[in-house]
Amino acid sequence: MTPADRLAALIRIPTVSDAATRDEAAFVAFRATLAELYPLLHERLERAEVAGGALHLVWRGGTAAPVVLMAHHDVVPVADQPWHRDPFGGEVVDGVLHGRGALDDKGPLVAVLEAVEGLLAEGFVPAGDVHVVSGHDEEVRGSGAQAIAQTLRAQGVRPALVLDEGGAVVEGIVPGVAGRLAMIGLTERGTAEVRLTVRSSGGHAAVPPRRQAAVRLATALTRIERHPFPARSNAAIVAMAAALAPRLPAPVGAVLRSRTSAPLVARLLGALGGVTGALVRTTVAVTRIRAGEAANVLAAEGTAELNVRIAPGDDVQGVLARLRRIVRDPAVEVELIAGDEPAPLSRAHGPAWDRVAAAVAAAYPDALPVPYVMVQASDARHFSGLGADVYRFMPFAITAEELAAIHGADERVSVAALDAAIAFHRALLTAG
Structure with missing residues (x-):
């Protein structure tokens, strides 16, 4: 064989x-x-x-x-x-x-x-x-x-x-x-599983309140998507830039070899998004959403689960604190289910x-x-x-x-x- x-x-x-x-x-x-x-x-x-x-x-x-x-x-x-x-x-x-x-x-x-x-x-x-x-x-x-x-x-x-x-x-x-x-x-990167929860009294769908649980949850998720974590450099990114420098044109390579270029490299990678952006920032993915059980009944509770990948320089507690600041709604509970540091x-x-x-x-x-x-x-x-x-x-x-x-x-x-x-x-x- x-x-x-x-x-x-x-x-x-x-x-x-x-x-x-x-x-x-x-x-x-x-x-x-x-x-x-x-x-x-x-x-x-x-x-x-x-x-x-x-x-x-x-x-x-x-x-x-x-x-x-x-x-x-x-x-x-x-x-x-x-x-x-x-x-x-x-x-x-x-x-x-x-x-x-x-x-x-x-x-x-x-x-x-x-x-x-x-x-x-x-x-x-x-x-x-x-x-x-x-x-x-x-x-x-x-x-x-x-x-x-x-x-x-x-x-x-x-x-x-x-x-x-x-x-x-x-x-x-x-x-x-x-x-x-x-x-x-x-x-x-580290990981964190985070749950957002919104509760209300529920009731008949014929008389919806102004701030429904599902809507408040959706608002919180929209705020999180609109406020990504900042791109930041770290020692691995500095080492990566230095290694790549010889294969880039002289002016660009010279800049990358300088440690003072690290913040610029981080912002550039972050702007590219996708896998490249994930090298320099903490990312948040909404993986599960649940609200309501019937078509004519208001949801008494809405939940969303977030998969957070924590970049070097951030930590689990800092991630939770930032998410709570972004959500800006005391009715939305932000709860850590599990987490590992970078x-x-x-x-x-x-x-x-x-x-x-x-x-x-x-x-x-x-x-x-x-x-x-x-x-x-x-x-x-x-x-x-x-x-x-x-x-x-x-x-x-x-x-x-x-x-x-x-x-x-x-x-x-x-x-x-x-x-x-x-x-x-x-x-x-x-x-x-």
């Missing part, structure tokens, strides 16, 4: 994280299939199942500081998405592997496992211990990887490097910058960064390593307290269309990108 064949076999096992329909038998089958596909790894590495299904594999090595390589194996649902192929078919067509999890995050997991299995077959011994961590509930903000991080902390394990999903090798995403970029996340900032220099950059060069000689702020959340945030540089990077060369298909229909990855990702991990593991 080829690496693509093994990834296809794992994609065919629907390890979907969904509280209502989660099939634990699929997760049991996935773990059993891993043991069949990677026999040396399961024979020679220490193996533990944690918190109901997260995997912790330890490859013992020399005396150097350990490395932690992460990739979760649960995936998001496919219901109501317009897939053109079976999302759990694992089909390879014209050098492209199709299926849920191809990129998020079974593909990256296979890249790690292929590298380890191959090196084991060659008799290689790593310079330090290698911890392979695969969460089983990352997509639902679960506890698997978090429990493993707590175990490592209790054992006093201090890795030199932690690597999890994040940026990829991309081209054409930064205006004016030519060539391929390896986008390596130095941090990730992750600490890792370094874009030093031995850990140099090791990742060297592995990028081995797999993608033409790609420029570029630090950035990861706009999504990952299991990596749980490992920040171990004292390591934590990077968020998926060593796959992907197109804008492939990037957009993550969590959407027609998720896919090229076989060539999978092979390059394996080469990246071999270079990373054999360094030092």
Whole structure:
């Protein structure tokens, strides 16, 4: 079997994280299939199942500081998405592997496992211990990887490097910058789940009051949309600008190399909006709204749920305070359901960064390593307290269309990108 064949076999096992329909038998089958596909790894590495299904594999090595390589194996649902192929078919067509999890995050997991299995077959011994961590509930903000991080902390394990999903090798995403970029996340935004609630006495719809609960809720949401959080710079943005400067025309590049340009860069990125704007500002998405149960009855209560992604420089309590100021209505309750602060900032220099950059060069000689702020959340945030540089990077060369298909229909990855990702991990593991 080829690496693509093994990834296809794992994609065919629907390890979907969904509280209502989660099939634990699929997760049991996935773990059993891993043991069949990677026999040396399961024979020679220490193996533990944690918190109901997260995997912790330890490859013992020399005396150097350990490395932690992460990739979760649960995936998001496919219901109501317009897939053109079976999302759990694992089909390879014209050098492209199709299926849920191809990129998020079974593909990256296979890249790690292929590298380890191959090196084991060659008799290689790593310079330090290698911890392979695969969460089983990352997509639902679960506890698997978090429990493993707590175990490592209790054992006093201090890795030199932690690597999890994040940026990829991309081209054409930064205006004016030519060539391929390896986008390596130095941090990730925090998250907050916020609920807005408005209550009233309800009543018959034939005699509506002037300030209905649903209308007050809609007014609050409109105010939030009209007052976005300000764009602001941070150390990761400064490092990103400095890295991109050599590939930009001289006048622009010279400006970006100056730290005094940081506020200007932040405002420019913020004005571009979309993914680019999300690098420099806290964002608020309205994900659920509910008000009323019948067509002829006034809603006695209206609720809206907000998904807030918190940029470095902001924090959970500051987000709540700002939302309350924007809403400006004492009848609208602004309540925090859950929240995580932005992750600490890792370094874009030093031995850990140099090791990742060297592995990028081995797999993608033409790609420029570029630090950035990861706009999504990952299991990596749980490992920040171990004292390591934590990077968020998926060593796959992907197109804008492939990037957009993550969590959407027609998720896919090229076989060539999978092979390059394996080469990246071999270079990373054999360094030092």
